[in-house]
Amino acid sequence: MASGEEDGTVEEKETNNKKRTKGAIATAWLTFYNIAMTAGWLVLAVAMVRYYLQKGTHKGLYRNIARTLKFFQTFALLEVGHCAIGIVRTSVIVTGVQVCSRIFMVWFVTNSIRQNEESVILFVVVWTITEITRYSFYTFNLLNHLPYFIKWARYNMFIVMYPLGVIGELLTIHASLPYVRRSGMYSLRLPNKYNVSFDYYYFLIIVMLSYIPLFPQLYFHMLRQRRRVLHGEIVVEKDE
Amino acid sequence: LKHVEILDAKTKDKLCFLDKVGNIFTFNPQWYPARQSIRLDPKGKSLKDEDVLQHLPVGTTATFYFRDLGAQISWVTVFLTEYAGPLLIYLMFYFRVPFIYAPKYDFTTSKHWVVHLACMCHSFHYVKRLLETLFVHRFSHGTMPLRNIFKNCTYYWGFAAWMAYYINHPLYTPPSESTHTQTLNIQLHIFCQIGNFSIHIALRNLRPPGSKTRKIPYPTKNPFTWIFLLVSCPNYTYELGSWLGFTLMTQCLPVAAFTLVGFIQMTVWAKGKHRSYLKEFRDYPTLRSPILPFIL
Numbered sequence: 001m002a003s004g005e006e007d008g009t010v011e012e013k014e015t016n017n018k019k020r021t022k023g024a025i026a027t028a029w030l031t032f033y034n035i036a037m038t039a040g041w042l043v044l045a046v047a048m049v050r051y052y053l054q055k056g057t058h059k060g061l062y063r064n065i066a067r068t069l070k071f072f073q074t075f076a077l078l079e080v081g082h083c084a085i086g087i088v089r090t091s092v093i094v095t096g097v098q099v100c101s102r103i104f105m106v107w108f109v110t111n112s113i114r115q116n117e118e119s120v121i122l123f124v125v126v127w128t129i130t131e132i133t134r135y136s137f138y139t140f141n142l143l144n145h146l147p148y149f150i151k152w153a154r155y156n157m158f159i160v161m162y163p164l165g166v167i168g169e170l171l172t173i174h175a176s177l178p179y180v181r182r183s184g185m186y187s188l189r190l191p192n193k194y195n196v197s198f199d200y201y202y203f204l205i206i207v208m209l210s211y212i213p214l215f216p217q218l219y220f221h222m223l224r225q226r227r228r229v230l231h232g233e234i235v236v237e238k239d240e
Numbered sequence: 241l242k243h244v245e246i247l248d249a250k251t252k253d254k255l256c257f258l259d260k261v262g263n264i265f266t267f268n269p270q271w272y273p274a275r276q277s278i279r280l281d282p283k284g285k286s287l288k289d290e291d292v293l294q295h296l297p298v299g300t301t302a303t304f305y306f307r308d309l310g311a312q313i314s315w316v317t318v319f320l321t322e323y324a325g326p327l328l329i330y331l332m333f334y335f336r337v338p339f340i341y342a343p344k345y346d347f348t349t350s351k352h353w354v355v356h357l358a359c360m361c362h363s364f365h366y367v368k369r370l371l372e373t374l375f376v377h378r379f380s381h382g383t384m385p386l387r388n389i390f391k392n393c394t395y396y397w398g399f400a401a402w403m404a405y406y407i408n409h410p411l412y413t414p415p416s417e418s419t420h421t422q423t424l425n426i427q428l429h430i431f432c433q434i435g436n437f438s439i440h441i442a443l444r445n446l447r448p449p450g451s452k453t454r455k456i457p458y459p460t461k462n463p464f465t466w467i468f469l470l471v472s473c474p475n476y477t478y479e480l481g482s483w484l485g486f487t488l489m490t491q492c493l494p495v496a497a498f499t500l501v502g503f504i505q506m507t508v509w510a511k512g513k514h515r516s517y518l519k520e521f522r523d524y525p526t527l528r529s530p531i532l533p534f535i536l
Contacts, residue, residue: 191411196493 026087031142033078038135040072045128062110062120069124073106094221097214101169102127104207108186109173119175123168130161155226162222166215173208180204249282249305274383277307312383319373322392326400327366333404334359345410352414354422358407358490361429362400365482368437376440378447399498406492415491422489429485435478438464443475456521469525470533472514476506477531507531 044065051061076099082088083095110120137154140146180186186200246255277286280296282305287296296302334355338346350356406412415422442465446455459466467474483499510531517524529536 190406190409191413193413193416193491194493195406195409195412195491197406 027142030087031139034135034139034142037072038132038139041128041131041135044068045132058121059117062117070106073102105169109176119168119171123165126161126165126168133157155229158222162219166211170208170211173204177201177204246304246306249307255306274312275309277309278304280304311386313386313389314383315379315381316373318384318389318392320370321389322396323366323369325393325397327363329397329400330362330404333408336408341410350408354414354489355407355412361486365433372440376444378444402494403492403498406494407490425485425489429482429489432478432481432485435464436475436482438462439475439478454520456524470528472517472528472530473510476510479506507536
């Protein structure tokens with residue numbers, strides 16, 4: 001009887017130890033990941049500022065940073081994985097939609113079309129500011145040492161950044177339409193043996209229209225999170 | 241005699257109390273009975289319509305919690321609407337109603353026999369579903385949330401239009417398979433339609449009219465039901481088979497996509513049903529898989 005009990009507690013301790021090591025590995029990896037991403041987007045920010053200071057214009061700036069941008073933005077696919085395996089407690093779908101829309105912009109919209117430089121710069125700048133704030137927030141959170149101004153930045157700057165980014169993205173997609181139509185790129189016409197067709201031009205229009213239902217949902221989701229975080233703070237202060 | 245009070249599950253406000261249990265209809269006329277969810281625990285499961293106050297685990301004072309389920313619509317209405325759509329929509333494409341294809345094709349018919357056959361199969365499939373909804377199915381729940389009708393109709397109507405557009409297109413490319421292979425595909429489709437119908441009849445016969453009892457389904461004299469030996473939800477297995485046959489017959493990518501999405505959804509449902517069978521019946525046959533014999 002006594003030995004049976006001992007075995008039980010030994011097993012429990014082992015599973016608890018395993019859980020704790022898994023948790024420690026996950027935290028270590030996430031900390032490394034978020035530091036690396038913060039650094040990456042900082043590098044982008046610095047490169048953009050240097051280019052502008054040296055050349056005095058934003059023309060050609062996108063082409064200059066395109067490769068670095070694509071690298072770090074694509075790396076963000078890992079975040080979907082983090083949600084899927086449960087080490088980050090966010091919905092896989094929300095993260096998936098966010099990351100996919102970024103990847104779509106960077107690989108399929110800007111990558112293949114000569115486009116209006118201004119709108120591209122607009123959303124790239126917005127993304128850079130947002131991502132530096134977001135990844136440093138996660139990093140400090142994981143290190144349990146969150147400076148108030150980072151928390152403030154994360155839950156307030158999006159109010160302006162998010163709409164600005166959307167405007168930049170929509171203007172860019174819109175500007176790419178004439179070239180897409182002329183070149184017929186990424187499109188599949190009938191007849192073919194799969195009996196399906198795809199018109200990239202109309203697809204882009206549908207993507208633009210989809211911002212109408214999707215953007216408010218994500219925006220209000222952030223607003224609700226903000227209220228919860230700041231509201232929670234007020235309650236704590238009152239007690240003290 | 242019991243004293244019954246009913247509280248709102250979220251705010252714990254006292255909504256009303258009753259000496260003889262009447263109904264909460266009088267408190268808020270918007271809350272018709274189908275919308276009312278009454279439970280013993282705020283986060284627990286809803287009580288059933290058939291539950292009797294005497295037999296519930298409560299003392300002399302019973303506290304129930306009320307939750308508003310939102311606007312409801314009957315299952316029959318939803319099914320009829322979501323199935324009538326594809327039937328009519330596909331026919332519109334088949335007859336090449338104006339404004340779909342180029343004007344010179346208006347009201348023409350395809351020269352490929354497989355296109356005519358596809359229309360017959362697709363139409364028969366949805367007529368069968370409509371008739372089953374009216375005469376065969378015995379529904380466990382009377383209603384579902386109203387927003388489901390928009391979601392479901394978008395899915396069914398959308399896919400039907402997408403498939404029908406290409407199959408009935410003037411530039412449709414018929415499969416290059418031999419007539420022999422095509423005959424096999426058609427036979428698969430028809431075989432599975434009969435199978436699916438047989439399962440629906442068998443499930444209906446498990447449940448006497450008006451009742452909501454649940455029993456383990458078993459193979460009957462009908463050979464199409466012998467698949468119950470290996471599968472918990474053979475209606476979904478046959479449904480997958482039907483659409484597989486239709487996909488192979490038409491060689492149309494949108495049809496393959498519809499089959500795939502349907503398969504994923506039905507697998508989710510089958511696994512859920514399989515799990516609840518296992519939970520409810522101690523002696524549930526162990527050889528059975530949810531949807532695909534031995535595999536899934």
